[in-house]
Amino acid sequence: MGRTHVTGPASAYGRAMPRPDRAPRLPTSPGFWRSPLRGPWLTSVLGLVLLAGITVLFVTGLVSYAAYNPDLSPVNDKTPGKGLLGFYLFAWPTGPHWLYRLTQGVHVTLGLTLIPVLLAKLWSVVPKLFALPPARSVSHALERISLLLLVGGALFEFTTGVLNIQLDYLFPGSFYALHFYGAWVFFAAFAVHVALRLPAALRNVRQLRSGREREAAELVSPRPAPPTVSRRGALGLVGGASLLLFATSVGQSLGGVWRRTALLAPHGGADPGSGPNGFQINKSAAYAGIRPAETGEDAWRLVVTGRTGTVRLARADLLRLPQHSAALPIACVEGWSTPDQWWRGVRLRDLAALVGYDTDPPDVLVESLQRHGPFRRAALRANQVADPRSLLALSVNGEILTADHGHPARIIVPAAPGVLNTKWVARLTFGDL
Amino acid sequence: MRRPRLPLGSPFATLLLACSFALAGYAGVRLLEGDPVGVLLWFVGAALVHDLVLLPLYTAADQALVRALDRVRGPGARGGRELTGYVRVPAALSGLLLLVWFPLISGRVEDRYRAVTGLSPDGFAARWLLISAALFGGSALLLLLRLRRLRRLRRATKQRPPAVH
Known part of the structure; x- marks a missing residue:
């Protein structure tokens, strides 16, 4: 019986180890992920865009919280247990008179615009979710736990925000508390992720710009499928998607004739009425x-x-x-x-x-x-x-x-x-x- | 039997991560105050639904598209595969708009939306369909122009098929 293995090397080979031309069935195998687009360049570029964008989102979010003057009176404060998280609060000014219009318009419109970038970033790193061994060291194990807070936090923040502006209050509790505390949980994971990854991201982008590409870099598929789109094309699709979301929602923050261009935003399209009182209503x-x-x-x-x-x-x-x-x-x-x-x-x-x-x-x-x-x-x-x-x-x-x-x-x-x-x-x- | 010890790894990273967990814990306790089970479900569920449902679904859809186009005769040397973008791009954009604006497009918040804002909730599905029509139609137009250009090029260079980038 044992000899059959010798006489049939092909079948023995097939049993003992995966043949290189057959797709590995498990996502834990690097060969399972076949897109030729994945690699340090794409992930780094998307990461740098998110670093800039999410920083603005976080700051404008904190600013919006301050704009409610929550430390002035309990009636303004939907998060009375905030403790030190309100450390930065200040008396909200009355000028320029469009200040909140600007900061909150940026917060929501930029958040919508970043959705494709976030999705693309998560797509670009998904093989790492399944990578084995689960932990190479204590710090690696901790980092992977932190990534759950990062990914869960990002999706939690974007989802609660997107649902809230559409008046779909599915989430388990007050939007203010969930979005505010969720933002701090997310930020904790985001900050450490930036600290640990930013040097590599900058190095990747700089290195690849100078034309030196690392062949077997992290995230690069060991058995890439033939490409159907270039990396530039893929990035163009992400940018185009962002542009589409931006163009179909920014009008609700600009008003006037621009409101008509906000085709899918909750307060885009037409005004609720005509005449002097025809402008947008928050609660009827x-x-x-x-x-x-x-x-x-x-x-x-x-x-x-x-x-x-x-x-x-x-x-x-x-x-x-x-x-x-x-x-x-x-x-x-x-x-x-x-x-x-x-x-x-x-x-x-x-x-x-x-x-x-x-x-x-x-x-x-x-x-x-x-x-x-x-x-x-x-x-x-x-x-x-x-x-x-x-x-x-x-x-x-x-x-x-x-x-x-x-x-x-x-x-x-x-x-x-x-x-x-x-x-x-x-x-x-x-x-x- | 002694299990091999897990090495510490980077002490700097470990310190940073401990600091991060402490802050996340401080905010997390407050996040979980109202409905701990619900919030945990949402937090972890968001990551799981994305990584284990949404991403595999759109990946599978994309692979099905590539395979289907592989069986189609394409304009260039690489077969139908190089037409992928003409379907993928409008489908991705249309799908993204549906994903983001699903509550409004599906009409699931219709009554509240009308009562709160005084606006009509009716236009969203129609506008999404029209945007999708424009995306797919625009893509079809681009494809038509490309095929015509290719045909003209081929006629000009007689037998030699044009090199496709």
């Missing part, structure tokens, strides 16, 4: 549970409380106070925004003066008629109250506010995130929060 009055009976001329009173007591004002009383104008945008955490709208109403600092804060406008707690929603109560900081462009607006673009834009009165503050521009305001409480 019906969705917020606002009943017309509460906002009528007879029913609605604004309650303003401060140092010297409480004042109740009907809408007609507000109209008798000095009226001021401000051209300010609505900019949502979801990334969309409107161009400047022309708001008219009473300055917040004038309302503060009514209740005893003549020269030193303090913070204010704003309460809405809204029955539910995480931001039916919101706090504004003293610098926001003091800004002459911060209004309790009664009209917009020359017309009375519609119900969907906050009739009878809404807050509008320069550079503040959309949800802090409370609609259907019922109560203002001035004083240290």
Whole structure:
């Protein structure tokens, strides 16, 4: 029996070890991965793009968190247990008035634009997921665990972000908490990945630019299939995909005629209405549970409380106070925004003066008629109250506010995130929060 | 029997990784506070679904395409394979748009979307289909132009087939 092996070397060979021309069945074998595109150059280029892009995403994300002034009042803080993760918080400024529009537009649009790069990067390194042995050393084992946080974290952040802007709240909990804490978990893994890999990535790109290519480098398939596309072509496809996502969504952050170009973005295409109140809405009055009976001329009173007591004002009383104008945008955490709208109403600092804060406008707690929603109560900081462009607006673009834009009165503050521009305001409480 | 000891590897990397895990732990405890099982499922599940479902699926689709085109007569020496890009590129772009905007395109958030934004949720599927039509149509047009150019070249050089890059 044993001799048959000698007489049949081909079959023995076939049994004992994989023939080089037969595809290995297991992804743990390097020969399983046959794309001739994989290699240090592609991975390094994609990695460097992500390094720049994700850094901007992380910073603009942290900036957005600061823009909510979470340290001002518990009502603004959806992550009260943040501990040291809020170490960098600062008083959010009111200028330039398009600041949040810019930072959040960049955050969301850049995030969408980077999706193809992220997918391509993950594709380019997937053989490493299956590579054996699972650990060559303690540091290698730790690095592989860290990669789970890196990949899981990146996909978690992109997925929660993409779902949230489409109002698909599938994720297990509050978007703010998940996206914020998830970002820090991801960042921890991202930072160490950059520290460990950036030197090699730079070396790869530099080396390959000078024409010296390493033949048997990491990720290069030992038995590549014939190419169907060049590396340049593949990179072109990734870039083209990014460009497509960018072009079909950036319009929702630019507004005006550009909104029409945002063919698939949630706030692209048409405006919800026409005329002075036709611009984009975050939450409609019906969705917020606002009943017309509460906002009528007879029913609605604004309650303003401060140092010297409480004042109740009907809408007609507000109209008798000095009226001021401000051209300010609505900019949502979801990334969309409107161009400047022309708001008219009473300055917040004038309302503060009514209740005893003549020269030193303090913070204010704003309460809405809204029955539910995480931001039916919101706090504004003293610098926001003091800004002459911060209004309790009664009209917009020359017309009375519609119900969907906050009739009878809404807050509008320069550079503040959309949800802090409370609609259907019922109560203002001035004083240290 | 003594198992071989795992070497430490790079002490620098080990230190950095320990630092990273500490920070990830600090944030992770907070991330898991509300619904630990749900969040863990999402975090690990995202990686698993991508690596073990999405990636193998699109890889298999791409390989099926390459194999199918291999059986087709192509314009140049390398057969139908060199036409891969004309299908792959529009399919990848269209698929990507569907993946990213699936909640809006599929209409699964229709009611909430209409109630919250005051906008019509109806156009997304149609617009995605039209964009896809433009992508595939544009690709077909490019292919047509290339085939015509090749034919003209071939006629000009008589028998000699043009070298395809």
